Amino acid sequence: MNPLLSVRGLGISIGPANPVDSVSFDVNASEMLGIVGESGSGKSLTLRALLQLLPPHARTTGTATWQGRDLLAMPADDIRRVRGREVAVIYQEPMTALDPVLTIGLQITESLNVHLGLRGAAARVRAVQLLDRVGIPDAKRRLDNYPHEFSGGMRQRAMIAIALAAEPKLLLADEPTTALDVTIQDQILKLLLQLKEDLHMSVILVTHDLGIVAGTCDRVAVMYAGRIMESGPVYSVFRAPAHAYTLGLMRSVPNPAHARQLLSGISGTPPEPSHMPPGCRFAPRCGFATPQCSEAPPPLRECGPAHQTACIHADRIRQSVRVTA
Amino acid sequence: MNILAILARRLLHIAATVVLVALLIFVLMHFLPGDPVMMLLGDRASDEQIANMRHRLGFDRSVVEQFWEFLKMTASLQFGESVSMKVPVISLIVDRLPITLMLTSMAVVLAVLIAAPLAFIAALRQGGIADAIIRVISQVSLSMPVFYIGLILLITLAAGLRWFPVGGIGENFFQNLYYLFLPALTLALSLSAILLRNLREALIEVLQADYVSFATAKGLMRHTVLGRHVLRNAWISTITLLGLHVGSLVGGAVITETVFAIPGVGRLMIDSIFARDYAVVQGLTMILAVMVSIVFLAVDALQALLDPRVSA
Amino acid sequence: MSAVQEVAPREAAIAMAPGKRAPLKLGSSTLVGAVILLLFIACAAFPDAIAPYAPNKFDYRATLRPPSWAHPFGTDNFGRDVLSRTIWAARIDLQIAVFCTLFPAIFGTFVGCLIGYTGGAIDSVFRRIVDVVITIPFLVLVIAIVAVLGPGLTNMYIAVSAVNWIVYARLIRGEIIAQKRRDYAAAGQVMGYSASRILFRHLLPNALSPIVVYWMTDMALAILLGSSLGYLGLGAQPPTSEWGVLIGDAKNFMTTAWWMSIFPGIAIVIAGTGFSLLGDGLARLVRRR
Numbered sequence: 016m017n018p019l020l021s022v023r024g025l026g027i028s029i030g031p032a033n034p035v036d037s038v039s040f041d042v043n044a045s046e047m048l049g050i051v052g053e054s055g056s057g058k059s060l061t062l063r064a065l066l067q068l069l070p071p072h073a074r075t076t077g078t079a080t081w082q083g084r085d086l087l088a089m090p091a092d093d094i095r096r097v098r099g100r101e102v103a104v105i106y107q108e109p110m111t112a113l114d115p116v117l118t119i120g121l122q123i124t125e126s127l128n129v130h131l132g133l134r135g136a137a138a139r140v141r142a143v144q145l146l147d148r149v150g151i152p153d154a155k156r157r158l159d160n161y162p163h164e165f166s167g168g169m170r171q172r173a174m175i176a177i178a179l180a181a182e183p184k185l186l187l188a189d190e191p192t193t194a195l196d197v198t199i200q201d202q203i204l205k206l207l208l209q210l211k212e213d214l215h216m217s218v219i220l221v222t223h224d225l226g227i228v229a230g231t232c233d234r235v236a237v238m239y240a241g242r243i244m245e246s247g248p249v250y251s252v253f254r255a256p257a258h259a260y261t262l263g264l265m266r267s268v269p270n271p272a273h274a275r276q277l278l279s280g281i282s283g284t285p286p287e288p289s290h291m292p293p294g295c296r297f298a299p300r301c302g303f304a305t306p307q308c309s310e311a312p313p314p315l316r317e318c319g320p321a322h323q324t325a326c327i328h329a330d331r332i333r334q335s336v337r338v339t340a
Numbered sequence: 341m342n343i344l345a346i347l348a349r350r351l352l353h354i355a356a357t358v359v360l361v362a363l364l365i366f367v368l369m370h371f372l373p374g375d376p377v378m379m380l381l382g383d384r385a386s387d388e389q390i391a392n393m394r395h396r397l398g399f400d401r402s403v404v405e406q407f408w409e410f411l412k413m414t415a416s417l418q419f420g421e422s423v424s425m426k427v428p429v430i431s432l433i434v435d436r437l438p439i440t441l442m443l444t445s446m447a448v449v450l451a452v453l454i455a456a457p458l459a460f461i462a463a464l465r466q467g468g469i470a471d472a473i474i475r476v477i478s479q480v481s482l483s484m485p486v487f488y489i490g491l492i493l494l495i496t497l498a499a500g501l502r503w504f505p506v507g508g509i510g511e512n513f514f515q516n517l518y519y520l521f522l523p524a525l526t527l528a529l530s531l532s533a534i535l536l537r538n539l540r541e542a543l544i545e546v547l548q549a550d551y552v553s554f555a556t557a558k559g560l561m562r563h564t565v566l567g568r569h570v571l572r573n574a575w576i577s578t579i580t581l582l583g584l585h586v587g588s589l590v591g592g593a594v595i596t597e598t599v600f601a602i603p604g605v606g607r608l609m610i611d612s613i614f615a616r617d618y619a620v621v622q623g624l625t626m627i628l629a630v631m632v633s634i635v636f637l638a639v640d641a642l643q644a645l646l647d648p649r650v651s652a
Numbered sequence: 653m654s655a656v657q658e659v660a661p662r663e664a665a666i667a668m669a670p671g672k673r674a675p676l677k678l679g680s681s682t683l684v685g686a687v688i689l690l691l692f693i694a695c696a697a698f699p700d701a702i703a704p705y706a707p708n709k710f711d712y713r714a715t716l717r718p719p720s721w722a723h724p725f726g727t728d729n730f731g732r733d734v735l736s737r738t739i740w741a742a743r744i745d746l747q748i749a750v751f752c753t754l755f756p757a758i759f760g761t762f763v764g765c766l767i768g769y770t771g772g773a774i775d776s777v778f779r780r781i782v783d784v785v786i787t788i789p790f791l792v793l794v795i796a797i798v799a800v801l802g803p804g805l806t807n808m809y810i811a812v813s814a815v816n817w818i819v820y821a822r823l824i825r826g827e828i829i830a831q832k833r834r835d836y837a838a839a840g841q842v843m844g845y846s847a848s849r850i851l852f853r854h855l856l857p858n859a860l861s862p863i864v865v866y867w868m869t870d871m872a873l874a875i876l877l878g879s880s881l882g883y884l885g886l887g888a889q890p891p892t893s894e895w896g897v898l899i900g901d902a903k904n905f906m907t908t909a910w911w912m913s914i915f916p917g918i919a920i921v922i923a924g925t926g927f928s929l930l931g932d933g934l935a936r937l938v939r940r941r
Contacts (some may be wrong), residue, residue, distance in 0.1 A: 353783075357780075357783045357784055357787055358787070360780065360783070360784045361784050361787055361788060364788070365796070368797060369800060408925065431806065436746070451900065479929070480921060480925055482924070482925075482928060483872060483874075483876070483921045483922075483923075483925045484917075484919070484921050484924075485879055485896070485917075485920060487883045487884075487899065488913075488920060488921070491899065491906065491914075492908060492914070495906055495907070495914070497911050499906060499907040506907075586789075587788075587790055588789070588790075588791075590789040590791075591789045591790055591791030591792060592791075594791060594795070595791070595880055595883075595884065598884060609792070610884055610886075611794070613798070613803075613886065614885070618800075619798055621799050622796075624792075625788060625793070625796045628788065628789060629787045632737050632787050633787055
């Protein structure tokens with residue numbers, strides 16, 4: 016089966032900095048792919064690059080094949096037709112992503128208008144249905160409210176309703192729950208999963224929270240300093256991490272099953288995008304690193320069924336997991 | 341809270357401010373060195389003349405009494421009589437205010453028409469050649485005093501090309517549109533230099549806002565994103581900026597009216613200073629402060645109408 | 653100053669906002685500003701060495717002459733050399749730039765510090781004063797004060813200073829309040845430092861850079877205001893050479909002798925641009941730190 020979206024060698028340069036470098040991944044139909052990484056790892060930039068939403072001075076290389084066409088090279092008018100209709104985005108902070116001076120209703124109907132040609136009363140009826148579907152009570156009245164009249168969770172629901180107005184095939188979710196309270200985070204994730212089933216769509220979920228990925232995603236790609244370090248099915252990556260960075264991330268999450276386990280975290284800070292280390296970008300912070308790590312950037316290689324790693328010491332790491340566990 | 345409640349509160353605040361403005365003007369006129377009576381009558385006045393004049397101006401009463409009189413007069417818009425023109429100050433002001441209002445309104449419209457499109461071009465092409473040119477022009481015109489802009493326009497467009505009259509006003513509204521065009525353009529150019537700079541910054545901020553990116557991500561047409569999302573939000577900044585600059589607009593009008601010999605309140609102010617006509621200066625300062633307050637109020641109201649967050 | 657006074661603190665605040673631009677180029681514009689300022693100071697310091705004629709030397713055989721090799725900026729209705737007068741005027745206009753801003757900057761900073769640090773009732777009183785002062789247009793207020801004191805340079809300095817300090821006080825008050833919220837002020841208190849030590853040794857140095865940046869811009873504004881008042885006849889008085897006065901003198905010869913007003917005006921624009929370019933450069937420097 017052909018993947019729905021196939022990203023190959025995506026690189027982003029902003030001035031002298033290269034915050035994203037040769038990133039490749041696939042998204043299959045009806046699949047939820049998690050992209051995990053610390054802030055600044057380039058995961059949000061990657062998402063925005065797919066719809067040509069980067070600031071004008073940013074440059075991209077590589078390809079992102081969608082329905083046989085390259086999203087990164089599409090002319091402005093074509094990519095505009097893809098945005099919202101085939102591939103939609105939701106942002107981290109609904110308070111700033113919704114236009115503060117326009118009603119929620121208008122912000123939904125303008126999407127319906129441009130993609131489905133719905134106008135006037137028909138658009139309003141559809142907008143009410145959409146708000147209903149994302150679980151906003153009293154949707155008809157809420158249509159005329161402004162974003163600031165909604166609570167945080169409601170705003171995120173409204174943003175999802177707007178993004179899904181034209182029933183896209185792929186949703187790019189950029190840290191959709193980070194700005195929310197924990198209890199509401201869970202509701203929003205459940206909603207996303209539900210909508211993914213109902214609409215048969217695929218989702219790329221960008222987050223820094225491993226727990227969220229474990230609970231929702233089918234596959235995961237771990238990003239660090241602009242590169243993919245490891246990718247594979249969620250169960251396989253979490254059961255047998257094959258990269259020192261993934262291991263470090265997992266050890267910095269408290270695990271109720273191992274209450275007495277030491278929380279170790281990762282020492283040091285990520286490199287500046289303008290001063291990336293040669294070779295493996297994680298090597299300077301890595302406990303497993305050898306001089307070989309700093310020679311050349313290690314390519315992704317198979318280390319299990321559909322499981323890839325960019326670590327040359329994957330076997331040692333897996334061994335150490337077995338020893339400590 | 342609804343808009344009316346906000347406006348009511350603002351109105352109260354403004355009323356309090358106006359009373360304090362009156363106090364400030366009163367203090368300025370009565371306690372600064374320089375005796376208005378001596379200035380009016382000259383050094384050779386007799387004691388009797390001086391006493392008469394002091395009585396006429398009410399200077400022989402206690403300070404508190406005088407301030408109370410002044411407040412009462414101000415509240416009823418009676419600012420006394422012009423010493424040089426022998427008519428009530430208020431009738432002078434009523435005669436001249438419409439011209440100044442027309443001049444400043446035309447200037448605001450022209451300034452927005454000049455500054456807004458340029459700011460838009462500069463912000464959209466941030467860092468480009470157009471942006472650089474626009475920034476240099478606004479930088480240079482920021483350093484141009486209003487009277488100099490007026491002189492250049494006078495020398496070139498009025499005296500040189502004879503497209504416009506050199507000064508004065510016409511006999512009716514439509515003639516005035518023509519007569520006041522050059523002065524209004526003068527004022528507009530000086531205002532748009534500031535407006536352009538601030539508006540460019542504000543627009544760049546709006547263009548980088550998440551909601552603009554999200555609107556683009558929805559697949560909206562470029563002109564919808566700009567015309568609906570960017571413009572609506574940019575309007576709010578423009579109104580706010582205009583409100584902030586109303587003081588400099590009035591100051592500019594005083595100078596422009598002098599340059600173009602326009603019989604508005606600004607020209608009246610300058611003439612009164614040289615005629616040592618304190619009642620007029622005092623009344624005008626008061627009226628101008630009240631007008632500025634009204635503009636502040638109008639800006640608040642407009643913001644509440646345009647920005648749903650304000651009335652929340 | 654007439655122009656941007658009311659919004660100055662806000663504008664300075666915008667200038668202070670963390671930049672997301674490309675790497676810093678203090679660059680050519682700041683250099684241009686510095687060169688202009690040096691030229692300005694040179695003219696003010698040694699006008700007799702630079703100017704070809706004495707500023708008030710009448711020559712009734714050469715009145716209202718257009719620009720020529722002998723008189724590059726032409727001559728006025730008394731045959732005075734416009735170039736020489738423009739150069740001599742630099743002395744007065746530099747004086748205006750300094751005298752209209754020096755007292756406000758020092759006094760305003762001092763008062764703003766106290767108000768920002770003390771807060772409470774004094775702060776409410778100050779906010780009231782600000783309300784009143786922004787309600788009366790800056791130029792109108794200055795003109796009204798000059799009207800009572802009588803026209804002239806000294807009275808203009810008094811009038812401007814009486815109003816302008818409030819702008820500085822407002823600016824530094826905001827800075828101090830912002831600084832106070834930061835941790836190190838609290839840390840100082842815990843360590844038992846006296847209020848004045850916290851204020852003047854710790855808070856003020858950190859709040860000072862916006863003041864210095866604004867001061868540069870304010871000097872440009874002062875030149876604009878000073879020349880405007882000179883033009884109106886309320887500032888420097890003829891026969892003093894001051895750019896605004898020179899242009900005011902040319903009022904009746906606008907159509908016949910454009911050079912009398914155009915060249916002094918260019919001097920104002922260049923001097924003003926010099927100060928604001930330097931101010932912008934300083935702002936970028938401060939932002940970078």
